[in-house]
Amino acid sequence: MTLSKRRILHIVAFDVPYPADYGGVIDIFYKIKAIHDQGFDIKLHIYYYGRKYSKSELSKYCLEVNYYPRKIYKNPFVGSKPYIVNSRNSDALLKNLQKDNAPILFEGLHCTYYLSDPSLSNRFKVVRTHNIEHHYYKHLENSEFKYFKKYFFRIEAEKLKKYEAVLKHANKIAAISPNDYKYFNEKFGNTVYVPAFHTNTNTDNPGEKGKYILYHGNLSVPENYTAAIQLIKNVFSKIKIPSVIAGNNPPKELVSLCNKFDNISLKSNLSTNKIHTLIKEAHINVLYTNQNTGIKLKLLNALYLGKFSIVNQLMVDGSGLEDMCIISNDFEDIIYSINEFMHKNYDNDYYLKRKSFLEEKFNNQNSIKHLLKHIKFPDYLESNHLKSNEIESTKAF
Numbered sequence: 211m212t213l214s215k216r217r218i219l220h221i222v223a224f225d226v227p228y229p230a231d232y233g234g235v236i237d238i239f240y241k242i243k244a245i246h247d248q249g250f251d252i253k254l255h256i257y258y259y260g261r262k263y264s265k266s267e268l269s270k271y272c273l274e275v276n277y278y279p280r281k282i283y284k285n286p287f288v289g290s291k292p293y294i295v296n297s298r299n300s301d302a303l304l305k306n307l308q309k310d311n312a313p314i315l316f317e318g319l320h321c322t323y324y325l326s327d328p329s330l331s332n333r334f335k336v337v338r339t340h341n342i343e344h345h346y347y348k349h350l351e352n353s354e355f356k357y358f359k360k361y362f363f364r365i366e367a368e369k370l371k372k373y374e375a376v377l378k379h380a381n382k383i384a385a386i387s388p389n390d391y392k393y394f395n396e397k398f399g400n401t402v403y404v405p406a407f408h409t410n411t412n413t414d415n416p417g418e419k420g421k422y423i424l425y426h427g428n429l430s431v432p433e434n435y436t437a438a439i440q441l442i443k444n445v446f447s448k449i450k451i452p453s454v455i456a457g458n459n460p461p462k463e464l465v466s467l468c469n470k471f472d473n474i475s476l477k478s479n480l481s482t483n484k485i486h487t488l489i490k491e492a493h494i495n496v497l498y499t500n501q502n503t504g505i506k507l508k509l510l511n512a513l514y515l516g517k518f519s520i521v522n523q524l525m526v527d528g529s530g531l532e533d534m535c536i537i538s539n540d541f542e543d544i545i546y547s548i549n550e551f552m553h554k555n556y557d558n559d560y561y562l563k564r565k566s567f568l569e570e571k572f573n574n575q576n577s578i579k580h581l582l583k584h585i586k587f588p589d590y591l592e593s594n595h596l597k598s599n600e601i602e603s604t605k606a607f
Contacts, residue, residue: 216251216591217249217250217251217587218250218251218252218253218273218310218312218591219245219250219251219252219253219312219313219314219315219585219587220252220253220255220307220312220313220314220315221238221241221242221245221252221253221254221255221314221315221317222255222257222303222307222314222315222316222317222321223235223238223254223255223256223257223317223321224257224294224298224317224318224320224321225256225257225258225259225261226256226258226261226262226263226264227239227242227256227264227268228264228267228268229264229482230409230482231482232428233340233428233506233507233508234317234318234340236406236407236408236409236507237338237340237386237406237407237408237507238317238407239407240407240408240409240574241338241407241574241578242254242268242271242272243271243574244407244574244575244577244578245271245578245582246270246271246272247575247578248575248578248579248582250582251273252271252272252273252274253272253273253274253276253306253312254268254272254274254275254276255276255278255303255306255307256275256276256277256278257278257279257280257298257300257320257321258277258278258279258280259279259280259282259297263277276302276303276306278300278302278303279300280297280298281296281297281298281299282297283296283297286362287362287365290369290372291323291369291373292319292343292366292369292370292373293362293366293369294319294320294343294366294370295319295320295321295322295323295373296323298320298321298323299323299324303324304324304327304329307324307330307333308329308330309593310591310592310593311332311333311588311591311592311593312333312587312588312591313333313334313335313336313585313586313587313588314330314333314334314335314336315336315337315338315384315585316335316336316337316338316380317338317340318337318338318339318340318343319337319339319343319370319373319374319376319377322337322376322377325337325376325377325379325380326376326379334381334382334585334586334587335379335380335381335382336380336381336382336383336384336581336584336585337377337380337382337383337384338384338386338404339377339383339384339385339386339390339394340386341386341390341503342390342393342394342503343370343374344367344368344370344371344374345367345501345503346501346503347363347364347366347367347370348363348364348367349433349500349501349503350363350367350432350433351363351364351367352500352501353432353433353436353500353501354432355432377394377397377398378398380398380400381400381586382400382401382402382584382585383395383398383400383401383402384401384402384404384581384584385401385402385403385404386404386405386406387403387405387406387528387529387530388403388528388529388530389502389527389528389529390528391403392528402580402581402584404577404580404581405530405571405572405577406507406510406572407574407577407578408507408510408511408514408572408574409482409511410510410511410514410515410568411574412569413514413561413564413565413568413569414515415558415561416490416491416515416516416517416556416561417490417517417556418517418555418556418557419493419555419556420491420492420493420494420517420556421452421491421493422451422452422453422454422491422492422493423446423451423452423453423454423492423493423494423495423496423548423552424453424454424456424488424489424492424494424495424496424516425437425438425441425446425453425454425455425456425495425496425497425498426455426456426457426485426488426489426495426508426512427457427497427508428457428458428459429455429457429458429459429460429461429464429478430457430458430459430460430461433499433500433501434457435460435461435463435464436500437498437499437500438455438457438460438464439463439464439467440498440541441455441496441498441541441544442455442464442467442468442471442474443467444541445496445541445544445545445548446471446473446474447470447471447473447474448545449473449545449548449549450473451473451548451552452473452475453473453474453475454474454475454476454477454488454492455468455474455475455476455477456476456477456478456480456485456488457478458478458479458480459478459479460476460478464476485511486511486515489511489512489515489516490515490516492516492517493517493518493551493552493556494517494518494519494520494548494551494552495512495516495517495518495519495520496519496520496521496544496548497509497512497519497520497521497522497525498521498522498525498544499522499524499525500524501524502523502524502525502527502528506525506529509521509525509526509529509531509535510531510568510572513531513534513535513564513568514568517556517560518536518551518554518556518560519534519535519536520535520536520538520544520547520548520551521535521536521537521538522537522538522539522544523537523539530571533567534564534567534568536551
């Protein structure tokens with residue numbers, strides 16, 4: 211057995227984290243970068259199922275990048291474990307985790323198939339919770355129109371609620387929002403609040419005036435396209451101000467609805483840079499949700515990049531971002547706030563207040579230092595497979 215003083219952290223990701231183009235993988239990718247910036251070595255393990263492998267970019271920050279195929283079952287109801295967990299298991303992953311005694315960070319409840327495995331009982335294990343998953347899936351059920359998907363979300367929510375007890379095997383839970391922190395800490399203890407990691411490194415002044423209103427989000431997600439449809443029908447179609455809906459893969463119903471109104475335009479499948487430009491150039495970012503799960507990274511982007519943000523209470527509930535937003539809960543109130551703030555300049559006072567708050571409370575480097583101090587690293591890396599000061603890079607397919 212050989213010994214090394216390297217500080218190594220295993221990270222198990224539920225999806226390929228690059229390109230960082232949707233909520234969960236944005237948090238993972240920028241967390242990886244922040245850990246690397248703190249001088250730690252990362253052995254990254256990725257379940258893949260549709261997104262292309264990202265090799266060179268992830269290798270910049272990781273000692274190893276290992277891929278494992280997610281198992282897709284024809285019957286998604288098989289077994290007692292939730293489908294999002296049961297489909298993410300791999301003997302190759304377990305063998306790779308067993309090669310040393312470094313701590314393990316499991317990204318999401320999705321990746322916890324081996325959290326309670328006896329062979330890992332002496333390891334320091336952290337679970338990053340991206341949501342209270344059974345709440346999230348219950349909301350997906352309520353937002354879904356198609357019967358089969360609705361039924362799947364209901365069964366998955368029931369399984370996730372029972373399965374959540376596996377978190378008792380974690381040494382630490384890293385909750386993504388103050389709201390989630392309260393829930394997990396009351397239920398399991400050993401919980402720490404670690405804000406969402408994101409693409410923004412500083413807050414630039416977006417200017418005083420924009421010409422349109424923007425709603426943006428991944429439009430293939432029921433929560434988002436339902437919110438977009440509600441805003442079009444109840445807000446954007448009732449005013450004459452130019453309004454933009456932006457996001458990936460909008461459903462046909464949303465496309466046809468946008469085409470009915472001259473002041474509403476739909477911009478789909480844009481690059482991240484183009485989305486950021488839209489956020490920056492809008493005068494008001496309107497964000498609306500019917501569920502208060504996790505934290506909305508699109509809200510963080512709107513606050514870092516944009517001018518005024520009008521949101522409903524569920525969008526900011528328990529996020530710590532309430533004071534940075536204009537909160538309007540019903541559609542008439544949203545229209546009133548739009549008409550009021552379209553005539554206001556986003557002046558330097560607004561900008562400096564937001565800049566100071568975000569760069570203190572949602573700073574990636576501050577957040578990673580906070581997380582790392584709660585992880586117990588062994589004094590020496592023990593391994594039967596690695597030469598001293600040399601880490602073997604592997605890929606498991």
